[in-house]
Amino acid sequence: MKRLTLHCILLLAAALLSSASAAPPRKSLLNNDPDVIYINDHLDRTIHLLVAQPAAVYSTKNGGRKLGTFPANTKVELLAIGGEKAYRVKGKAKHSVVSGWVSPTMLTSKDKNFITNLKLLYERQMTVKELIAHQDVAIGMTLDEVSASLGEPTKTEVKQTRKGTSGQWEYIIAEEMKHYRTVIDPHNGRAYRQLSHITTEEKEKTSVEFEDDIVTSVTRKTNKGPGKVRIIPVPIIWGW
DSSP, X not given: OHHHHHHHHHHHHHHHHHHHHHSOOOOOSTTOOTTOEEGGGTOSSOOEEEESSOEEEEEXXXXXXXXXXXXXXXXXXXXXEOSSSOEEEEEEOSSSEEEEEXXXXXXXXXXTTHHHHHHHHHHHHHHHHHHHHTTOOOTTOBHHHHHHHHOSOSEEEEEEEXXXXXXXXXXXXXXXXEEEEEEEOTTTOOEEEEEEEEEEEEEEEEEEEEETTEEEEEEEXXXXXXXXXXXXXXXXXXXO
């Protein structure tokens, strides 16, 4: 009985290991905070800051567990911005390399306006996130951001000159319209509808013009159909 029990346990363990290895890897929850923007998602260069005075490093942007302390004059890499009161950085703490959240007031840079500029970056990217969530576009977006919001354009037009690149992307939403005709049955004289043809009609179109990959204008066109036209009397001509 003991041998049988041990054999069953081994078979069960092997089955569990097999299912675990076949399961897809879990996605990290680190980058899922909607109020945080990550620098490598928006900039193609690394931003380094300097610790102005000993700075405590925490596990979350709201505090949490203390991970260590950065000594003064420590060079750190900016990883993310969690608003005006928390930056996620990576650098050498007293005992090891640490990635965590610190207060921007503990940091400095050669650029005196770095806090203002990073605040503007944060506000812009939060706006872009909202636009993408609503599948909308705005002047000032990049073409990559437009693609993330609306997908691949229906039509593209690109013009290259010595001054740079310009062009237009069009996003067209079309709808199939079925057209019918009335046919009289020659045998019984009854009238019935018969599909005659199908046309594709443009319902909405968004045109995005750009220069050097930056949106400069947005034009929206909506086709609401022929509508109802009212007829009113012409202006009265008085005879006195």
